[in-house]
Amino acid sequence: MRNIHGWDGSIDAAYCPVGAALPTVVIMTKQTSLTVHQTARPNGFPTAGNFTFVEAPVPSPGPGTALVENLYWSVDPYHREMMDGDFALHAPLEGRTLGRVVASRDPGLREGDLVLHREGWRTHSLVTAAASRRLTEHPGVPLSAYLSVLGGTGLSAYVGLTRIAKLQPGEDLFISAAAGGVGTAAGRFARLLGAGRMVGSAGSARKVAHLVERVGFDAAFDYHDGPVGELLAKAAPDGVDVVLDGVGGDHLEAAIGAAREHGRIAWVGAVAQYHSLDTPPPAPRNLFTMVDKSIRLEGFLVRNHRDAQEELEDFAVPHIRDGRLPLDETVVTGFEHIVAAFLGMLRGENTGKMLVARPS
Amino acid sequence: MRNIHGWDGSIDAAYCPVGAALPTVVIMTKQTSLTVHQTARPNGFPTAGNFTFVEAPVPSPGPGTALVENLYWSVDPYHREMMDGDFALHAPLEGRTLGRVVASRDPGLREGDLVLHREGWRTHSLVTAAASRRLTEHPGVPLSAYLSVLGGTGLSAYVGLTRIAKLQPGEDLFISAAAGGVGTAAGRFARLLGAGRMVGSAGSARKVAHLVERVGFDAAFDYHDGPVGELLAKAAPDGVDVVLDGVGGDHLEAAIGAAREHGRIAWVGAVAQYHSLDTPPPAPRNLFTMVDKSIRLEGFLVRNHRDAQEELEDFAVPHIRDGRLPLDETVVTGFEHIVAAFLGMLRGENTGKMLVARPS
Numbered sequence: 001m002r003n004i005h006g007w008d009g010s011i012d013a014a015y016c017p018v019g020a021a022l023p024t025v026v027i028m029t030k031q032t033s034l035t036v037h038q039t040a041r042p043n044g045f046p047t048a049g050n051f052t053f054v055e056a057p058v059p060s061p062g063p064g065t066a067l068v069e070n071l072y073w074s075v076d077p078y079h080r081e082m083m084d085g086d087f088a089l090h091a092p093l094e095g096r097t098l099g100r101v102v103a104s105r106d107p108g109l110r111e112g113d114l115v116l117h118r119e120g121w122r123t124h125s126l127v128t129a130a131a132s133r134r135l136t137e138h139p140g141v142p143l144s145a146y147l148s149v150l151g152g153t154g155l156s157a158y159v160g161l162t163r164i165a166k167l168q169p170g171e172d173l174f175i176s177a178a179a180g181g182v183g184t185a186a187g188r189f190a191r192l193l194g195a196g197r198m199v200g201s202a203g204s205a206r207k208v209a210h211l212v213e214r215v216g217f218d219a220a221f222d223y224h225d226g227p228v229g230e231l232l233a234k235a236a237p238d239g240v241d242v243v244l245d246g247v248g249g250d251h252l253e254a255a256i257g258a259a260r261e262h263g264r265i266a267w268v269g270a271v272a273q274y275h276s277l278d279t280p281p282p283a284p285r286n287l288f289t290m291v292d293k294s295i296r297l298e299g300f301l302v303r304n305h306r307d308a309q310e311e312l313e314d315f316a317v318p319h320i321r322d323g324r325l326p327l328d329e330t331v332v333t334g335f336e337h338i339v340a341a342f343l344g345m346l347r348g349e350n351t352g353k354m355l356v357a358r359p360s
Numbered sequence: 361m362r363n364i365h366g367w368d369g370s371i372d373a374a375y376c377p378v379g380a381a382l383p384t385v386v387i388m389t390k391q392t393s394l395t396v397h398q399t400a401r402p403n404g405f406p407t408a409g410n411f412t413f414v415e416a417p418v419p420s421p422g423p424g425t426a427l428v429e430n431l432y433w434s435v436d437p438y439h440r441e442m443m444d445g446d447f448a449l450h451a452p453l454e455g456r457t458l459g460r461v462v463a464s465r466d467p468g469l470r471e472g473d474l475v476l477h478r479e480g481w482r483t484h485s486l487v488t489a490a491a492s493r494r495l496t497e498h499p500g501v502p503l504s505a506y507l508s509v510l511g512g513t514g515l516s517a518y519v520g521l522t523r524i525a526k527l528q529p530g531e532d533l534f535i536s537a538a539a540g541g542v543g544t545a546a547g548r549f550a551r552l553l554g555a556g557r558m559v560g561s562a563g564s565a566r567k568v569a570h571l572v573e574r575v576g577f578d579a580a581f582d583y584h585d586g587p588v589g590e591l592l593a594k595a596a597p598d599g600v601d602v603v604l605d606g607v608g609g610d611h612l613e614a615a616i617g618a619a620r621e622h623g624r625i626a627w628v629g630a631v632a633q634y635h636s637l638d639t640p641p642p643a644p645r646n647l648f649t650m651v652d653k654s655i656r657l658e659g660f661l662v663r664n665h666r667d668a669q670e671e672l673e674d675f676a677v678p679h680i681r682d683g684r685l686p687l688d689e690t691v692v693t694g695f696e697h698i699v700a701a702f703l704g705m706l707r708g709e710n711t712g713k714m715l716v717a718r719p720s
Contacts, residue, residue, distance in 0.1 A: 248647075248648055252647075262664075267650060267651050268651070269651050282643075283642075283643030283644055283645060283647040283648075284643055284647075285643060287608075287612075287643040287644075287647070288608055288643075289659075290627060290657065290658075290659035291627050291628070291629050291659035291660070291661065292659070292661070293659065294658075294659055294660050294661055294664060295658070295659050296656065296657070296658040296659075297650065297656070297657045297658070298650075298654075298655070298656040298657070298658075299649075299650035299651035299652070299653065299654055299655050299656075300651070300654050301651065301652070301654055304622075304654060
């Protein structure tokens with residue numbers, strides 16, 4: 001069910017800060033917890049040296065809280081943006097995480113409960129029922145799915161297609177950064193929603209092949225192979241009705257160029273921008289054609305669409321169960337690799353959603 | 361009811377091509393008709409020398425056509441774009457016109473009928489019932505209104521506010537080029553639709569005063585007075601929910617900057633671009649903030665929204681009758697001034713909708 005792609009073990013050795021950042025050897029015991037802190041603001045592309053792992057005793061839940069042992073961690077593009085200010089330095093970071101309650105002093109949570117919460121980047125979290133979501137486990141759905149196609153990543157894809165772009169059956173579609181978490185989920189969803197011709201862009205020949213051979217795209221291209229506008233025009237010579245763009249810059253310009261009359265472009269954040277917010281990528285030179293083509297360009301944040309979660313699950317869970325919605329995930333095992341996994345995700349080394357798993 | 365503003369008679373002498381382009385003295389008789397032809401493609405800003413007036417006998421209607429004596433002509437920004445290719449050279453131009461049937465061999469039209477049609481830029485037109493719209497005259501509504509607030513200009517404003525931007529009562533609004541035909545109509549409509557704070561930009565102190573003193577804007581600025589972004593930030597320090605932009609370039613950048621979360625920008629063509637389509641104005645440098653602010657930017661063409669005409673009339677006609685919707689029009693009398701009126705409109709010399717009227 002779960003596809004593990006594209007993880008090169010050597011990355012761990014190269015980027016995981018064993019040594020400098022981890023003065024003690026990490027041997028997890030029942031009494032020890034690990035937490036990641038950011039120690040410095042990045043200057044451009046972040047490095048492992050911007051983080052440190054802090055070892056401490058496993059915390060005990062106070063009244064009204066529960067102790068959760070985390071099982072899966074999500075590392076996400078928006079974390080890069082948070083590194084510039086929203087993440088406090090020398091304090092536990094935040095991130096979406098799935099874990100199991102091991103002790104509870106919150107009447108809303110019981111030992112054994114599976115919970116989704118935001119106290120990630122640590123092996124053990126203290127959570128409350130109010131600030132977490134107790135999972136109703138769907139039989140036949142792998143736990144990792146709750147952080148991938150059923151998590152914020154899948155919700156971004158689903159909302160972008162259905163609420164923002166309002167994809168209709170038979171409409172042709174371009175998805176940028178299509179081999180990432182949001183892109184693969186969007187590709188799978190769009191196929192199930194009856195999309196017409198689907199074109200995707202990705203950052204390597206291997207990913208291009210994955211999109212066409214596995215995810216169901218009709219065509220895909222490696223955006224290193226030339227100007228994106230020309231590559232897209234070749235892959236979608238008749239244009240597209242809908243675009244889900246997560247890149248911005250030249251991809252957005254290409255999208256506007258390829259959009260047909262009444263085309264809709266859902267803009268779901270821009271990974272390309274996160275490393276250089278002072279100098280965002282140039283805006284599309286063809287922006288003014290939006291008038292002649294009656295194009296709609298709409299930015300959105302998934303956090304404003306949490307109310308679509310139930311609709312997403314109603315749509316996706318049956319397809320996961322019957323095998324029509326395979327999970328695209330790159331799962332790195334071992335919490336001590338979370339920083340390397342995050343940096344690898346930023347470099348696009350994942351195919352599908354990048355997750356970190358506790359060894360089972 | 362009709363306000364005639366801002367027309368400097370000297371323009372006629374300066375720009376109307378009497379002499380070179382009009383070898384014969386124009387003395388209209390019942391047997392003579394005048395038609396404007398474009399004779400050359402403009403290089404940047406068009407000149408009177410790009411046009412000529414052609415005198416000919418008044419045509420006779422053949423079977424299935426009717427002869428219309430035109431009463432009002434609309435000169436529009438989109439005509440500038442058509443000059444680059446859509447207008448055939450040395451042939452009658454097209455444009456929205458209101459006239460009265462004087463002879464008919466089309467059973468769908470009768471002598472005396474008032475018709476709206478597109479065979480403008482000429483004193484007499486041959487039209488068919490199929491290609492024209494017979495007017496149901498609303499008592500108390502001046503005829504010119506059918507080419508201004510009830511015409512394509514008013515429909516652009518109405519559709520932009522209601523269908524594209526979906527303005528809600530109480531929402532704050534910025535309208536660029538607010539003293540023009542679409543802008544003044546949008547300002548009047550928005551006030552009647554219950555808009556909150558309304559800010560407009562215009563090209564002169566006189567127009568700024570007109571917007572605030574007559575049209576009902578809460579604030580307005582002359583875009584020559586500094587960077588548009590700064591001027592708008594000063595005029596709307598708390599931002600706006602809705603923008604109707606007809607300029608693009610720096611105005612669109614300012615609009616994105618001022619837009620609140622979930623702001624909607626209706627983009628109704630860009631007069632600023634029409635003179636230099638090879639080098640469109642720079643795209644907004646802050647475009648990427650559309651994601652963080654969940655902004656929607658949507659281009660539209662009024663021709664795709666003709667089905668809103670009846671809704672517009674239902675909304676506007678009662679307000680015209682009861683005096684709550686004064687007409688903002690600059691009316692130039694005399695068909696021989698139509699080229700000068702068009703060029704004056706492109707230079708922004710009109711306040712409200714620019715029209716040409718047959719002497720009554």
